[in-house]
Amino acid sequence: MTEVLGVSVGASAVRMARPDLRLHTSGERELDFRHDTVDTQRDRAEELAAETIGVVLAQNYGDRGVEATGVAYRDQQQFGDIQQAMSVQRLHNYRLVPEARAALAYLEASGEIGDFGTIALYDLGSSGLTISVVDRATGDVLLAERTTDISGSDFDRLICDNQLAKQGVDLQNSVGVEEFTTRCRIAKEQLSTSGAVCLPGESGVILISRESFEALVTVPIEYSARLVRDVITRSPQRVDALFLVGGGARIPLVEAILRSWTGLPVVTPAEPESVAAKGAALLATPVRDAPAPTAPPVLRNGPATSSGAQALSGAPEWLSPEPVDRSVTSKRKIRGAALVAGGLAAVAALGLTLGYGGSEDSTSAPADSEQPLTTAPPSTSRTSTTTLPPSTTVEAPAPAPAPVETYEAPAYERPAPAPAPPPPPPPLIPGLPDFQLPQIQLPPPPVFELPRF
Template identity: 75%
Template sequence: MTEVLGVSVGASAVRMARPDARPQDPGRLDFHHDTVDAYWDRAEELAAESIGVVLSQPGDGGPVQATGVAYRDQQQFGEIQQAMASQRLYNYRLVPEARAALQYLEASGELGHFGTIALYDLGSSGLTISVIDRGTGQVLLAERTIDISGDDFDRLISDNQLAKQGVDIADNQELSEFTARCRVAKEQLSTSGAVCLPGDGGVILISREAFESLVTVPIEYSARLVRDVIGRSPKHVDALFLIGGGARIPLVESILSAWIGLPVVTPANPESVAARGAALLATPVADAPRQPTPQPGVRQSPSGPASLTGAPDWLSPEPVADKPADSKRKVRGAVLVAGGLVAVAALGLSLGYGGSSTEPTSAPAETSTPATADPTTPRTSAPTTTAPPTTTVPPTTEAAQAPARTYSEPEYVPPVAPAPAPAPPPLIPGLPQIQLPPPPVIELPRF
């Protein structure tokens, strides 16, 4: 048979399942299971790294030809895509967790005669309740809540044990390690009546009865949610299936059976149901492309959608420029300096040869060559009466070859003599003769 791999990505663990190529019972589906703890790492990135390791190692039936990865929601869909692309993995299929679970329950024969089923998926990060039509595989209704989760159960055990010991752990790292040991104790309580785990933060000693007294209220709250979802279902629900790591807690099945009034089924190894279903849905991706080599001068769109079988556009490296990056900046700087000199010369002409306020100017007009802002688009300067027009030469990659700017020196104009003093006013007979001083002559500075 074709060697395939199924993966489910949880908040605290990555679970992988591979169908047994040589099952002991021909009429039964057997799988090899592997679990990678993701309590300290990002689950999506850890899943991509783990898949890469498995693909590099041939199994009993040869190398893996197809991979199926179950995702929880659209946000995790995109996060898995990015993590897989970072590992250069493209030959995989992404399938919804509900569809993967339905596929396994159908193949294993556990669905029986039920038509429409409800899934109770209790994991470390939250609870998802889904109603699925078996005939079409369509999810009719789905709700998710984080008010009840496996992490909440871990914290309840941690608070209980710290209160009994009278210990207050202030360091976050020590508290996280203590809570991680409480998670191990919770998992062992699924099959044991009591657990004793020694450690640096203190001994964890708890019985199943004590644990169930801590989690009864949250589980009953989840039962109310299940009743509400089933009551709003467009089709009658025939049975409730418990999957996820939380389904191993015996109290969950007993409370839901009493509250729902429907057959409640807990498959074997409920935490890996989605991974096994993803393996059954895995099919090889024909001609899965690798990351395309970018063409020089062509930039991939940073906002383009990522493909299931191709590398996302944002992974394309920056294109290499054909010219040195500083060449254009040097040429542009040379042109701006030349333009500044022309502007200073024009200012000198206007101030030094404008004449006084009482007499019109007599200096000849001078037209300077305009400075271009962009050296890549040369323009021809306007003709003047004192100098022939000059043409700007396109620059090369060196700043020393910037176009030369030419302009004519202004002609010398002798200073204008001051105007003569005005004649004294006429004398009027019969009035006292008062001689006014002549008005001052104001002489503007010369440049």
């Protein structure tokens, strides 16, 4: 008996599903799944998923062996990350399928899709929200949009901040913060079916009701409803129903708000967090003698991804960017190279002109050389030739001793006295002809002596 394995890679957990076909009492086959969940904690989700798949494939359950593995991926970035992680584990018998197509496959097999034609998927997980419009007839994703402004991790932090503020506790230890946040996530999950939750722990007691939790998350959920309405408005086909998948779909307030904002039938499948893993298991097909990749895969009709791991040609077209005309690009590169080469040639010619364009006076032979240096007259390209005596060896002159620099204080010179000012010009009487008046020298005044008593 052979089995298939379906895997979905989330930010907080890696989920695995195995189909279990059993006969119903009426004689019809009933589709059921066996589930396994591995929390990522501090590990990278893609690496943990590859290690877990390797362990599962290495196990032997008698005659039950896993013949095929399907792995659901979220976007192009995760597509390359999963490929790298699987290559490190030397695993090649697997298929990568988009999460939207995996969800559609499960909804078809379970019959929950009903008679709807074009559906919208609201996938709220720990790392973000993905909204996709899928054509049921072709399986193509007509429109997709993802945001990290709302996520399950944001809901956990809202609960954590609320509880810490109520208790007046400031957790400084990172271990205590991680433990407290984990219990907040558990409280969020329990509030989907309970009216209130009380979780004691070393870092404090978490006590919160569903009403308090809904008051914290109403604004971000309404924000996501606006995004859903915008995507549905821009869809090239009319959307018939909205399906909620992912762990966030278990929150009752999500379904209520989306139904009132969109006006569409809203369906939440059973165990919405495992829909992608179940669909990946249904789409898994064996890969025989798949060669190990020796180089990073190349994205079809698009540039390399930022992480260095690109998608293979099996990636869906709706995730690939617009095609690029390679001929135009190569022509631009050739023209650019020609312009750069011309610029370098001009710079080189200018450098030659500046380096050798000095005057004859600035170039002279050293005084201690054995033979004079003869330079050619100035021209476009100047060369210098040195005439050596007819001898097989030329002895270099002994180096001259380095000059010794001395410093002498400048002698102070007393400035010369300023010359005497010239005598003033003789006075002139306005209105009369110019003539020189005789200079009259008055006698000194007489000296009077007072009588002494």
